[in-house]
Amino acid sequence: MSKIIKAPFTDDEVNNLNDYQVSGIFHEFTCGNQGDDAHIKFEFEKKYKKINFETGFKIFLEEERRRGVNYPEAVFNSTSLIATKKGWICPVCDYKQNWAHEFMSVKQF
Numbered sequence: 001m002s003k004i005i006k007a008p009f010t011d012d013e014v015n016n017l018n019d020y021q022v023s024g025i026f027h028e029f030t031c032g033n034q035g036d037d038a039h040i041k042f043e044f045e046k047k048y049k050k051i052n053f054e055t056g057f058k059i060f061l062e063e064e065r066r067r068g069v070n071y072p073e074a075v076f077n078s079t080s081l082i083a084t085k086k087g088w089i090c091p092v093c094d095y096k097q098n099w100a101h102e103f104m105s106v107k108q109f
Contacts, residue, residue, distance in 0.1 A: 003102040007087035013105040017083035020104040029081040029097065031090040042092045043076035 009017065021028045031039065044057050057073075064072030081088040081097060088097035 004099050005102050005105055007098045008085050009083060009087070009100070009105070011085070012107075013100075014083045014085055016105050016107050017088075017100055020108060021080055021083070023108060025108070029088055029100075031079045031081060031093065031095045032097075033090070033093050033095050034079055035077055036093075039079045039092050040073050040076045043079060047076070 005013070033039065041053055041057070044060070045051075045053055048056055048060075061072055079090055079092050081090055081095075083100070086096075086098075088100070089095070
């Protein structure tokens with residue numbers, strides 16, 4: 001079983017945790033409120049910065065459904081947490097997490 005570390009995290013731990021989040025080794029930590037409209041909008045606008053959300057998202061959904069994709073909005077529903085000294089935070093809402101697996105906090109690369 002993996003040892004758990006708790007915030008506050010050191011500068012090195014923060015850097016290593018954030019590197020681990022984007023490494024693709026395992027699924028990253030995500031927000032516990034994942035799935036609400038604010039997260040879908042945040043992820044959509046992050047990918048399509050120049051498109052008005054209301055118009056662009058409606059067009060995107062219509063095009064994807066025509067292609068046979070049942071739940072195209074799921075593509076924009078994976079808000080990864082960001083490690084800080086005080087713990088993990090969600091970039092969209094007030095979700096916080098104060099722990100991580102110790103192996104995630106060690107330089108991997």
